[in-house]
Amino acid sequence: MATKTEKTEQPVDKQPDVATAEALPGLTIQDLSTAMQIIGVVQSRGAIKPDEMVIVGNLYSKLHKFLEASGAMAAPDPNVTGAPAVPGAK
16 A cells, blocks of 8 residues: 655745845946936937937936936926026916
């Protein structure tokens, strides 16, 4: 007669150990801000091909929104415009 063996499942540790976590490189808000500035410089020098502009522009927009949401960049004040205020204008 065959005997039935029971399998016991071992819990899986889903969190990396401390040594692994310390070895992983991290990104800071400053790194993301620098990347956004690099995109601006590269674009101004004409180093982005026309077929790459949409991809790069989307990344730039995502970085900008993220940095605004994180508080690293001040969101533009909707009450401030480029033109000086005209007295009596509404």
